[in-house]
Amino acid sequence: MKAIRPLCVAALGFFACVPAALSQIPRDPTPVVSKTSPADIANGKILYEATCSRCHGLDAGGSDGPSLQGAPERLGDEAMGGIIRGGIPGTGMNGFGSLSADETGQVIGYLRTLGHTADAEIAKGDPAKGKTAYESSGCAGCHIISGEGGGAGPELTRVGAMRGPSYLRTTLLTPGAILPKEGGAMERGRFTQFLFVHVVTKDGRSVNGTRVYEDSFTIELKDAAGRFHSFKKLELQKLEKLPGKSVMPSFKDTLSATQLDDLVAYLSSLKGAQ
Amino acid sequence: MRATKYALVLFVFAAALPALAQVPYQRVVNSDSEPANWLSYGGNYYGQRFSGLKQLTPQNVSGLKMAWAYQPVRPAGNVETSPVVVDGIMYVTEPPSTVTALDAHTGAKLWTWSPILKNVVAIGLFQTNRGVAVLDNRVYVATIDAHLVALDAKTGAVIWNTVVADNKMGYAITGPPLAIDGKVMIGTGGSEAAVRGLLDCFDAKTGKRLWRIWTVPAPGEPEAATWGGSTPAGGTTWNAAAYDPKLNLVYWGTGNPAPDWNGDERQGSNLYTCALLAIDPDAGKVKWYFQFSPHETHDWDASEPPILFDGVVKGQPRKLLGFANRNAFYYVLDRETGAFVAGMPYAKQTWAKGLDEKGQPIVLPDTGPSPEGNLVFPSITGAINWTSNSYSPLTKLFYVDAREMGSYFVKGTNTHWEMGKFPIGAGGERALSGDDAYGAIRALEATSGKMKWEFRLHSPSWVGTLATAGGLVFSGSDEGNFFALDAVTGKPLWDVYLGSSIRSNPVTFSVDGKQYVFVTAGTTYFVFGLP
Numbered sequence: 018m019k020a021i022r023p024l025c026v027a028a029l030g031f032f033a034c035v036p037a038a039l040s041q042i043p044r045d046p047t048p049v050v051s052k053t054s055p056a057d058i059a060n061g062k063i064l065y066e067a068t069c070s071r072c073h074g075l076d077a078g079g080s081d082g083p084s085l086q087g088a089p090e091r092l093g094d095e096a097m098g099g100i101i102r103g104g105i106p107g108t109g110m111n112g113f114g115s116l117s118a119d120e121t122g123q124v125i126g127y128l129r130t131l132g133h134t135a136d137a138e139i140a141k142g143d144p145a146k147g148k149t150a151y152e153s154s155g156c157a158g159c160h161i162i163s164g165e166g167g168g169a170g171p172e173l174t175r176v177g178a179m180r181g182p183s184y185l186r187t188t189l190l191t192p193g194a195i196l197p198k199e200g201g202a203m204e205r206g207r208f209t210q211f212l213f214v215h216v217v218t219k220d221g222r223s224v225n226g227t228r229v230y231e232d233s234f235t236i237e238l239k240d241a242a243g244r245f246h247s248f249k250k251l252e253l254q255k256l257e258k259l260p261g262k263s264v265m266p267s268f269k270d271t272l273s274a275t276q277l278d279d280l281v282a283y284l285s286s287l288k289g290a291q
Numbered sequence: 292m293r294a295t296k297y298a299l300v301l302f303v304f305a306a307a308l309p310a311l312a313q314v315p316y317q318r319v320v321n322s323d324s325e326p327a328n329w330l331s332y333g334g335n336y337y338g339q340r341f342s343g344l345k346q347l348t349p350q351n352v353s354g355l356k357m358a359w360a361y362q363p364v365r366p367a368g369n370v371e372t373s374p375v376v377v378d379g380i381m382y383v384t385e386p387p388s389t390v391t392a393l394d395a396h397t398g399a400k401l402w403t404w405s406p407i408l409k410n411v412v413a414i415g416l417f418q419t420n421r422g423v424a425v426l427d428n429r430v431y432v433a434t435i436d437a438h439l440v441a442l443d444a445k446t447g448a449v450i451w452n453t454v455v456a457d458n459k460m461g462y463a464i465t466g467p468p469l470a471i472d473g474k475v476m477i478g479t480g481g482s483e484a485a486v487r488g489l490l491d492c493f494d495a496k497t498g499k500r501l502w503r504i505w506t507v508p509a510p511g512e513p514e515a516a517t518w519g520g521s522t523p524a525g526g527t528t529w530n531a532a533a534y535d536p537k538l539n540l541v542y543w544g545t546g547n548p549a550p551d552w553n554g555d556e557r558q559g560s561n562l563y564t565c566a567l568l569a570i571d572p573d574a575g576k577v578k579w580y581f582q583f584s585p586h587e588t589h590d591w592d593a594s595e596p597p598i599l600f601d602g603v604v605k606g607q608p609r610k611l612l613g614f615a616n617r618n619a620f621y622y623v624l625d626r627e628t629g630a631f632v633a634g635m636p637y638a639k640q641t642w643a644k645g646l647d648e649k650g651q652p653i654v655l656p657d658t659g660p661s662p663e664g665n666l667v668f669p670s671i672t673g674a675i676n677w678t679s680n681s682y683s684p685l686t687k688l689f690y691v692d693a694r695e696m697g698s699y700f701v702k703g704t705n706t707h708w709e710m711g712k713f714p715i716g717a718g719g720e721r722a723l724s725g726d727d728a729y730g731a732i733r734a735l736e737a738t739s740g741k742m743k744w745e746f747r748l749h750s751p752s753w754v755g756t757l758a759t760a761g762g763l764v765f766s767g768s769d770e771g772n773f774f775a776l777d778a779v780t781g782k783p784l785w786d787v788y789l790g791s792s793i794r795s796n797p798v799t800f801s802v803d804g805k806q807y808v809f810v811t812a813g814t815t816y817f818v819f820g821l822p
Contacts, residue, residue: 066719071415071483075664075701075719081417081672084724104367111368111418198725208725232770233749234786251783 047118049098051089053126061127064120068113077131078198082110084207089129090178097125140182140285142275147283150276154268159243162287169243170265171211175289185284189277193263213262214238216248217255224248227264240264314377314425314444316472320536326760327801329376332422332467333679334798337599338533340681342799345761346806347821352763352775353785354821358807359398361816363389368418369794370811373467373679373755375425376800377444381809383816384420387411388434390442395802398818402447406434413463415483421531421677424470426495433464433477439493441475451498455479461486466677469532469541470495474572478528478543482592485549488526488564492575502575506545506563519558525549526564530594530677535610538627540578541570542599542612546592552660552718553588553702560585565593567614569629579629583616584652588659589642589700590671591618596679598689599626602738604633613737615680615691617673618642621740622650635740637733638674638693642667660718664699670728671698671720678755679796681764682737686778689737690764694751696728725750732756732766734781744781755796757808765808767793773810773817789817 052061066075072082079085089097098121104112116124151157159170176185180197187194198207212228214236224246226238236256238246241264250256272280314330322330326343334340347355361383363370368386375382381395387408392401411418413435424431429450430442436458441450455477456462461484468477476492488506493499507523508514515523525548532543545568548554548561565584568577583593598613604623612626619640623632631650643652658667674694681690703718722728730748735741754767763784764776771793774786791813799808807820 070719072417074722075699076721078721079724080670080698080720080722111413212726231749232788233747233768233772234774234783235788 049094049102049118049121049125051094051126051129052119052122053129057123058127058130060120061123061125064116064124065127068116069124077128078207085128086131086207087179089125090175094122094125097128098122101125140278140282142278142280142282144279144283144286146276147279147281147286150272150280151283154271154280159241159265163289167243169239169241173284173287175287177285177287178289180284182281182285185281186277188265189268189272189280191269192265192267193261196260209260211263213259213264215255215257215259216253218248219252219254225264228258313428315427319426319470328378329374329798329800331375331424331470332373332531333533333596333598336471336534336536337682338531338596338679339598339600339684339758340679340756340796340798341683341758341760343760344799344801344806345759346801347759347763347775347799347808348761349763349777349782349784351821352761355775355785355787355808355819356822357787358818358820360818361391361393361398361400363391363814366814370814370816371417371419371421371465371677371753371794372811372816373422373796374798374809375423375430376798376809377425379802380444381800382423382425382430382444384422384432386420387418388420388432388436390423390430390432390447392430392444392447393816395800395807395818398816404440404442404447404449406436406438406440406452408434408436411436411463412458412461412484414461414481416463416465416480416529418463419465421465422467424468424475426470426475429495431468431470431475431495433466433468435463435465437462437464437479439464439468439475439477439491439498441495441498453493453498453500455491456481456486456489460484464529466528466530469534471534471536471541471572474501476532476541476543476572478530478532480527480529480546482525482527482529482546482549483551485524486527487524488528488545490528490543490568490570492572504568504570504575504577506568507548508562514562517559517562519556521557523548523557523561525551526561526566528594529592531596531679533597533599533612534572535599535626538610539571539573540626541572542597542626543568543570544593544595544597544614546594547587547590550703550717551588551590552700553704554586554659557586561587565591565618567593567597567612567624567629569626581622581624581629581631581650583614583620583622583650584618588702589618589667591616591669591673593617594677595675598680598682600682600684600737602687604738611738613680613682613689615675615689615693615735617669617675618652619669619674620646620652621689621691621735622646623738623740624650633739637691637735637740637742638731639668639695639697640674641697660700660702662702662704664701664721666697666699666723668697669694670696670722671700672696672722672751676753678753681756681758683758683760683764683778685760685762686734686758687737688734688743688758688778689740690756690758690766690778691733691735692752692754692756692766693731693733693745694728695730696751697723699723730768732764732776732781734764734778746776746781746783752793754793754810757797757799759799761806765797765799765810767795767797767810767812769793771812773797773812773819787819789813789815791815
């Protein structure tokens with residue numbers, strides 16, 4: 018139970034806060050929708066820097082307040098709009114009810130441009146053939162797409178919205194080479210995600226896994242089979258953080274160049290519904 | 292039977308509480324003689340956050356269990372309160388500006404008071420409150436809309452309510468008042484709204500203003516020459532102070548000049564921003580000042596609560612003041628004269644080569660904000676922020692919660708600002724966070740700043756420290772671990788996960804002969820004791 022505790026806390030925090038935030042009544046009742054034209058994003062940047070950056074950092078990567086990178090993708094426009102204009106009771110997040118629905122949409126539109134591992138590469142393969150490669154390579158054993166697959170690795174339903182083709186290609190060839198830094202909406206700074214950790218307990222038990230949670234006294238790992246392991250740091254004889262390594266195998270020698278292009282194209286096409 | 296039982300319950304309840312919490316000034320002066328109580332924000336006027344309680348020790352602290360918890364109905368902001376405990380009653384604050392009296396035995400609510408707040412202006416600060424002051428039979432609290440209020444300690448009834456400054460201009464208060472003999476002092480926040488910093492003193496009985504000190508000059512005054520012809524602004528006084536009753540000096544820190552990250556139009560040292568002021572509270576005059584960060588452009592307020600202590604330097608007994616500054620240097624000053632005694636970094640810093648013989652920083656070139664972003668340690672939030680350090684007269688160590696974190700400081704191009712508005716486009720930071728940042732509880736030799744031990748934290752924390760005569764140091768983490776360390780070695784002795792960020796200074800007290808420890812996490816107020 019202990020290993021999944023932080024996830025429960027994060028989920029409870031989210032559900033406890035959002036309805037309360039939405040119950041605050043903004044001055045402009047129009048529903049908030051992301052506004053993403055270049056002019057909207059430019060104004061969103063000005064509004065963000067004047068209103069939000071003091072707590073969330075100029076790049077929304079977190080400061081006194083949590084990182085907001087990826088928050089619109091996780092929460093959606095309506096919840097983001099509710100939080101921006103209504104605040105989150107019980108936290109330092111004040112409501113900014115003076116922002117109009119359009120202005121709030123511009124701020125969210127600007128936030129959507131930040132923190133992605135988007136890159137110059139445009140996926141050139143065939144997504145349909147990539148889906149076949151995905152299925153034949155055993156990816157679904159560890160990843161869930163639209164409710165199907167195994168949960169040992171991260172869910173990929175919306176991976177195309179969060180990661181660029183070049184990042185996906187690198188990860189397939191050398192997993193762990195680039196680790197994203199993200200913070201969930203209720204979390205604080207940007208911790209390295211999917212960090213590979215090797216621990217040895219004082220009684221000689223050795224465990225490798227992906228870091229799920231860490232604080233000053235405990236660390237929780239998820240192994241290649243998706244099992245959670247909970248450790249007290251003082252009870253470990255070894256704790257090694259190994260960026261560059263991963264529980265995910267490389268597909269360098271199992272996929273042809275064409276299959277790789279197709280798989281990248283398929284993953285890039287996964288933009289998922291909320 | 293039922294009526295009898297009810298009467299019995301009432302009798303027991305009444306017997307458990309004192310008739311009235313009377314806290315004359317002399318009682319606060321001598322607070323070290325009654326460690327069961329925590330009579331002022333900093334534990335004593337010296338701000339040491341040291342308790343003489345010895346029941347909890349390195350040997351038994353691992354047996355701590357939760358005694359009670361209190362949860363406000365709907366707190367509207369971060370909980371950052373540090374309570375005052377008097378004869379079994381605990382006075383806490385709730386965000387933004389509520390005061391609640393709790394039965395320290397059980398956590399039961401005795402009374403609560405909230406101001407009526409409308410269209411609050413809070414620029415560059417969280418809407419929270421860090422604590423009250425208690426004097427005689429009154430509880431003093433300052434509100435987010437910049438009022439100072441005296442409440443009856445028994446009922447929460449308002450005795451007087453005075454406007455300190457105009458909230459519409461950006462003045463807002465989150466810090467605790469300082470109550471001394473017949474006087475209550477309070478500072479404000481608002482430097483990010485470019486207000487003119489001030490410190491006010493009121494008659495404790497009537498709420499009449501006795502004096503005001505402006506922390507930055509008006510145009511034309513002599514100190515205005517340190518502002519390059521611009522209109523002086525900032526230098527707010529938003530955090531806790533310390534007081535030496537014998538010297539009759541109040542020590543209060545000031546915040547950043549405005550605008551913040553672009554100092555082009557305010558050439559000069561910008562007096563008296565990012566400084567410590569020693570004030571004669573009877574005259575309402577600054578006796579001396581010590582400016583830590585002249586012409587500051589990183590938002591490194593000198594607002595940290597100072598700690599007064601007596602120590603021996605080069606064989607001579609001295610009246611000293613320890614100050615862990617947001618700029619990552621620890622300073623020791625002579626608190627009688629303001630003379631610099633010693634100083635050194637207590638956390639990573641990349642902006643100064645060191646301090647000169649007068650304690651002034653030898654600033655390295657190209658360490659200010661730049662248009663592209665210049666990586667400098669510490670970050671905007673600083674090597675420490677608003678939290679309180681502690682000092683143990685037994686170990687002679689100064690316990691600081693250090694934040695090891697850098698920022699890319701960005702210089703905005705827009706130096707235009709208007710009082711009461713956040714300066715759009717003035718700049719800011721891109722912080723190194725997550726695995727690039729960490730925190731530590733560090734024990735410094737109080738007279739020099741030399742580190743004796745450290746306990747590493749997973750991330751930079753926002754939790755002060757508490758030192759006890761039992762040989763313990765308590766603090767917490769941003770992830771929600773509350774823990775006790777050995778005061779001599781720093782060895783971790785006990786920890787508990789409280790499920791949400793801790794953002795408060797722990798305190799300890801005793802009721803019915805039993806020692807307890809208080810801290811908040813998320814929006815819950817926890818008290819721990821031995822079963």
